[in-house]
Amino acid sequence: MNAKAVIKKYTMVIALVVVFALFAFLTKGRLLYPQNMSNLLLQNAYVLVLACGMLCCILTGGNIDLSVGSTVCLVGALAAKLLQVTDLHAIVVILACLAVGACIGVWQGFWIGHIHIPPFICTLAGMFLWRGLGRVILASKTIAVNNKSFLNIFASYIQIPGLDDAKKWSALIVGIAVAAFLVISVFTGRASKARKGYAVDPLGPALAKNVIIAVLVILYCNKLANYKGIPVMALWVLAVVFIYAFITNKTAFGRYFYAVGGNEKATKLSGINTKKVYFVAYLSMSFLAALSGLLMAARIGSVNGDTGSSFEMDAIGSCFIGGASAYGGSGTVAGICIGAIFLGVINQGMSIIGLDNNWQYIVKGSVLLIAVVFDVVSNHKTGKAG
Amino acid sequence: MDKEPQLEYDVQKRAKASTAATFRAVVALYFLYLARQIIRGAMDGSSSMSPVLAWIAGLGFIAAALAFGFYTWKRWRAEVEAARLTPAETDDDTETP
Structure with missing residues (x-):
C-alpha cells in the first residue's frame, strides 16, 4: 500500500492526531494532564453512545433521530425525580428509566417502521414531546442527583x-x-x-x-x-461500542441495516422483514438515548430543562466527520468513534484554553466546514455527480 | 396514443444518493443552528465576542448553510439522474409470444 493510499484510508485518524497535537500545543501541554485525559472520555461518553445508535438509523437509508437530546432530558429528569421523591433503589430507577427509553423507541419505531411516517417528521415531533414532558417532570427546576448508589454505578472509578x-x-x-x-x-x-x-x-x-x-x-x-x-463510565461506553461493532459486523441482523439502506425493495423481496429492521433501529436509538440520559445525570450531578440540547447534532456531526454517510453511504462503529473523539478533543481543548462560547461554535463550525469542503472537492475530483 | 416510458432507476444508486443528501441537508441545518447560537450569544450578552464579529460569523455560517444546501440539492439531482437506467438496460429480454 503506497503513501497516498495510506493517507486516504486513514485521513480521519491523521486529522485526529494533528488536532490533538495542535491543542496539546495551544494548551501548553495541559490537554495531556491525567485529569484532562480522563475528562476527555467522560465528557464525550454520551456522544459515543448516541453515535452508535445513530449509525444504525443512518444505515437504514440516511434516516436520523432528532429526538435523542429530548429523550436524554426526559429520562434524566425521570431518574432525578424518582431518586429525589421515592425510596426506590438506584438499580430499580435505572431499569425503569431504560424501560421508558425503550417505550419511546417502541412508539417511534412503530410509527416509522410499520406506519411509514417519515423518520424526520416522527422524531421531530418526539423532539418537542419528550422535552416538554421532561420539563413537566422537572417543573422547570433543576434537580440535583445525589444518590450515592446511582453515582457509583455510573460516575465512579x-x-x-x-x-x-x-x-x-x-x-x-x-x-x-x-x-x-x-x-x-x-x-x-x-x-x-x-x-x-x-x-x-x-x-x-x-x-x-x-x-x-x-x-x-x-x-x-x-x-x-x-x-x-x-472510570466506570468508560466500561459502559466500551460495552456499547463493542456490542454495536459486533452486531453491525458479525451478525446477520446487523448486515440487514446496510441491506435496507442500500436497496430496501430488494431486501424485502429477499425475505427480510424491513419493518422490523426500522423498528429495531429506532428502538435501540431511544434505548441508548435513555442510557445517555442516565450517564449525563450522573456525570453532571443535576438535570434541567435544557439537558441534552443539541446532542443529536453532536451525534450526527460525529457520524458525518467519521464518514458514516457522506463518503459512500457506508459507515462503521470505528469511524464514528474517531469522529466523536475528534469533536471531543476540540471541545476539551477549547474548554481548557477558556475560549468563549461563541468562539467554540465558530471552531466547531469551521471543522465541519473543512469536512464539507473535503466532501465537495473529493466529489469534484472523482466526478461522482456525473 | 403510446404510453410514456416509465423512468427507471438503479435503486441502490438512488438510495445512496438520497442517503448522502439527507446527511448533507442536516449538516446545512447545523450551520444554521451554529449561526443562531453565535448571534444569540452576542445579542443577549452571554458571550464576550463583539456583536459585529458575531454577526459577521453568524452571517458567514448562514451563507455556508445556504451554499451547502444548494450544493446538496444540485448534487442529489445529478446523482439521481446518473442513477437513471438507459433504455438498453430497461429493455425486456423476454420474447413476445
Missing part, C-alpha cells in the same frame, strides 16, 4: 483495594493486557486465515497499526492510572 491505593495500577494492568491482546491478535488472526486457506495480508502494516494502537492504549491507561483510575 474502578478501585481495587491494595492495588489502587496510591497509583491506580489496575488501569495500567488493563492497558498492558489490552495492548498485548492487540499485538497477539495480529498473529492469531493471520494464522487462522492461513489455516482456512485465505490470502493473508503482509505482516508489516497490520502489526505496525496494532503496535501503534497498543502503545497509545498503554499511554492513555498510564494517564488514567495517575489520576483516579478507569
Whole structure:
C-alpha cells in the first residue's frame, strides 16, 4: 500500500492526531494532564453512545433521530425525580428509566417502521414531546442527583483495594493486557486465515497499526492510572461500542441495516422483514438515548430543562466527520468513534484554553466546514455527480 | 396514443444518493443552528465576542448553510439522474409470444 493510499484510508485518524497535537500545543501541554485525559472520555461518553445508535438509523437509508437530546432530558429528569421523591433503589430507577427509553423507541419505531411516517417528521415531533414532558417532570427546576448508589454505578472509578491505593495500577494492568491482546491478535488472526486457506495480508502494516494502537492504549491507561483510575463510565461506553461493532459486523441482523439502506425493495423481496429492521433501529436509538440520559445525570450531578440540547447534532456531526454517510453511504462503529473523539478533543481543548462560547461554535463550525469542503472537492475530483 | 416510458432507476444508486443528501441537508441545518447560537450569544450578552464579529460569523455560517444546501440539492439531482437506467438496460429480454 503506497503513501497516498495510506493517507486516504486513514485521513480521519491523521486529522485526529494533528488536532490533538495542535491543542496539546495551544494548551501548553495541559490537554495531556491525567485529569484532562480522563475528562476527555467522560465528557464525550454520551456522544459515543448516541453515535452508535445513530449509525444504525443512518444505515437504514440516511434516516436520523432528532429526538435523542429530548429523550436524554426526559429520562434524566425521570431518574432525578424518582431518586429525589421515592425510596426506590438506584438499580430499580435505572431499569425503569431504560424501560421508558425503550417505550419511546417502541412508539417511534412503530410509527416509522410499520406506519411509514417519515423518520424526520416522527422524531421531530418526539423532539418537542419528550422535552416538554421532561420539563413537566422537572417543573422547570433543576434537580440535583445525589444518590450515592446511582453515582457509583455510573460516575465512579474502578478501585481495587491494595492495588489502587496510591497509583491506580489496575488501569495500567488493563492497558498492558489490552495492548498485548492487540499485538497477539495480529498473529492469531493471520494464522487462522492461513489455516482456512485465505490470502493473508503482509505482516508489516497490520502489526505496525496494532503496535501503534497498543502503545497509545498503554499511554492513555498510564494517564488514567495517575489520576483516579478507569472510570466506570468508560466500561459502559466500551460495552456499547463493542456490542454495536459486533452486531453491525458479525451478525446477520446487523448486515440487514446496510441491506435496507442500500436497496430496501430488494431486501424485502429477499425475505427480510424491513419493518422490523426500522423498528429495531429506532428502538435501540431511544434505548441508548435513555442510557445517555442516565450517564449525563450522573456525570453532571443535576438535570434541567435544557439537558441534552443539541446532542443529536453532536451525534450526527460525529457520524458525518467519521464518514458514516457522506463518503459512500457506508459507515462503521470505528469511524464514528474517531469522529466523536475528534469533536471531543476540540471541545476539551477549547474548554481548557477558556475560549468563549461563541468562539467554540465558530471552531466547531469551521471543522465541519473543512469536512464539507473535503466532501465537495473529493466529489469534484472523482466526478461522482456525473 | 403510446404510453410514456416509465423512468427507471438503479435503486441502490438512488438510495445512496438520497442517503448522502439527507446527511448533507442536516449538516446545512447545523450551520444554521451554529449561526443562531453565535448571534444569540452576542445579542443577549452571554458571550464576550463583539456583536459585529458575531454577526459577521453568524452571517458567514448562514451563507455556508445556504451554499451547502444548494450544493446538496444540485448534487442529489445529478446523482439521481446518473442513477437513471438507459433504455438498453430497461429493455425486456423476454420474447413476445
